[in-house]
């Protein structure tokens with residue numbers, strides 16, 4: 560791992576990604592061996608994001624938009640094609656060793672499926688003890704270990720701890736299993752949590768409880784949280800900032816209230832209009848209220864993604880420029896000077912007809 564200091568080493572910034580890109584090579588067939596054609600899935604291109612202490616950042620987009628790939632790049636589970644990842648302003652390059660282990664301790668991932676991420680033949684005690692031991696936090700003796708295990712379970716509101724410590728994963732509910740996964744991540748005493756769809760496999764009735772727990776941990780432990788979801792409504796409820804991805808690129812970002820209540824990018828509007836919302840049922844049938852509803856179609860192939868804006872083939876507002884030129888981030892006016900709101904859409908270029 561190499562390390563170079565940047566100016567962003569100060570303040571509440573924990574983790575930053577700059578121009579983060581991941582292309583997966585496509586396996587070549589026999590015929591391709593005779594051509595120079597090297598195909599790749601352009602899963603993630605030019606991602607820029609910042610995670611701050613005590614804040615939740617939501618990464619929203621439909622299936623296949625590249626959200627999990629971003630999380631796995633940040634967790635160092637994938638090597639990146641290009642771009643930079645900085646922890647406290649220091650660039651990190653994966654090569655193993657002490658610094659790499661320190662990064663893995665500070666940046667922990669929570670997976671979507673708690674049943675798959677916990678080993679069915681081991682108890683809660685085993686999972687949590689292993690995490691504490693790996694990260695050198697098990698304590699000096701058995702009594703200290705027991706206390707640390709109890710503390711971890713209390714942090715995720717599984718109390719009294721002795722009721723859960725010797726249970727196997729199949730003896731717990733989905734929500735309890737996800738809490739154990741969160742406790743295991745907390746065993747490292749991390750600064751950032753990467754939560755990849757942490758509630759999407761849970762019953763609707765218990766999702767809120769797990770999101771409230773994560774919010775409580777964010778506040779009490781001052782954690783930076785990346786919350787990955789396809790549910791933009793939950794981003795409004797749970798996240799301070801929301802970033803929207805489409806076909807491997809970020810298209811809009813800003814504080815969650817603004818992005819969800821005043822979406823600017825045609826894709827974000829489509830995403831919101833496609834989400835079930837009882838408040839809007841009376842408006843169904845009035846196309847003027849929801850012009851993006853007319854945008855049909857499917858997300859593009861990421862092996863040969865569209866040039867220009869990747870959303871242009873589906874966009875009802877597309878202009879000739881959209882199919883040729885990649886839109887940069889345009890800052891949008893916002894009442895609160897503390898907040899920011901941007902959209903990567905040519906509609907917001909100065910002088911463009913809206």
Ligand SMILES: Nc1ncnc2c1ncn2[C@@H]1O[C@H](COP(=O)(O)OP(=O)(O)OP(=O)(O)O)[C@@H](O)[C@H]1O
Pocket residue numbers: 583600601602620621622623624625626627628629789861
């Ligand atoms: N290991 C891999 N090899 C090749 N292509 C991959 C790999 N992992 C992901 N992809 C492709 O990269 C794109 C982005 O996938 P990713 O899983 O990051 O999307 P996502 O937004 O998280 O979707 P979902 O919500 O369904 O998990 C998809 O086209 C996917 O098929």
